[in-house]
Amino acid sequence: MTLKELNFFYKLSDNPQVTQVAQELKISQSAISLAIKSLENKLEEQLFDRVGKKLILNERGRYFKEKTLPHYLAIIDSQKLFQKNKLAGNMKIASSKTISNYLMPDIYYEFLSKYSDVKFDISTINSTKIIENILNSNLDIGLIEIDINNSNLIKQKLCDDELIIVTSDENAPKIAFIDTINKKWILRETGSGTREVFINSLGKYAQDISIFMELQDFEEIKTILIDNKDTITAISKNAVKKELESKKLFQIKLKNFEVKREFHIVYHKDKSTNLLFQTFIDFLKSKFKN
Missing domain, CATH: 3.40.190.10 (Periplasmic binding protein-like II)
Incomplete structure (x- = not known):
């Protein structure tokens, strides 16, 4: 069924005079007749009784109109949906x-x-x-x-970001070489951007990282770090801003390394x-x- 066929159907259901409907729509009577015939063939039902030059809606046609008109009107309204609100x-x-x-x-x-x-x-x-x-x-x-x-x-x-090394051990050195940090590394899982950027930035020194545990959530990692001073991680500075300010975690700067990303x-x-x-x-x- 096409919207044009349905439009002709609803027009004729209100006005059985094919001539008048054709004039209103500025098309030929034969075009309307062919469209209605096409609609009836698709439904395999006759919707109108042909009485002289009139098309009178029959019982099947009235039932079809009752069931379909609300949906047709909704479809017609939807054509104007994004004209009214393009930010939807x-x-x-x-x-x-x-x-x-x-x-x-x-x-x-x-x-x-x-x-x-x-x-x-x-x-x-x-x-x-x-x-x-x-x-x-x-x-x-x-x-x-x-x-x-x-x-x-x-x-x-979008913006720049920095990965930093943190631990809850306030006595840890403030600056250190990566291979001198004797703590258990807690990192994100494989596939994580944080992990991938950190490991790739280390290059050959990545072999000095002995990963003790892998987790999917930063909050879990921070909890382990805060409860265990012998642990350490690489994490976005944005993710530990509050913990650094409250001195629950402390940064260890790596000598000769600065891990930046975008x-x-x-x-x-x-x-x-x-x-x-x-x-x-x-x-x-x-x-x-x-």
């Missing part, structure tokens, strides 16, 4: 854990408060899985903490960049810039 829609967004837990909550809240017809489907997964989901078109936008070069992805920088927005190169999509991208950039 449901977006699927995933962020890596550092970004999701420590940077995004207030940004999500502020954007949704500003645009009430927008909904977010938000998930928190590691950067590797975000990239997989973007490539499989399961996400609209990803926020990652690793550098990636893929011809099917568009990548835009946070990025990524999306598929074939993603349609409508007004809602671009507005959110611009909003993100402005917030991270500030």
Whole structure:
């Protein structure tokens, strides 16, 4: 069934005079007759009684109108939906854990408060899985903490970040070589952007890291560190800001090493960049810039 066929049907259900309906719609009578016949053939039911030059709605036609008219009107109304509000829609967004837990909550809240017809489907997964989901078109936008070069992805920088070494041992040296730190390393799981950037930055010195435990959540790692002074981790400075200020954790600066990285927005190169999509991208950039 087409919207045109349905439109003719509803017009004739209110006015059986085919000539008058044709004049109103500025088309030929034969065009209306052919459309109604096509509709009836698709339904395998006769909707009108042919009485002279009139098409009179019969019992099957009245039933069809009763069941379908509300849906037809909703479809017609939906054609104007985005003309009324171009900043409406449901977006699927995933962020890596550092970004999701420590940077995004207030940004999500502020954007949704500003645009009430927008909904977010938000998930928190590691950067590797975000990239997989973007490539499989399961996400609209990803926020990652690793550098990636893929011809099917568009990548835009959000901001800089720094990874630091922390422990709860207040007597630990403030500056040290990586191979002189005699503590148990607690790191994120394989696939984590934080772990990947840290290990890659160490180069050949990565062999001096003996990983005691791997966890998926920063809060779990921080809890272990605070309760056990013989442990240590590499973590985003953003993730331990409160703990450094309260002196629950202490930074150890690495000699000859400074671990910097960038946070990025990524999306598929074939993603349609409508007004809602671009507005959110611009909003993100402005917030991270500030």
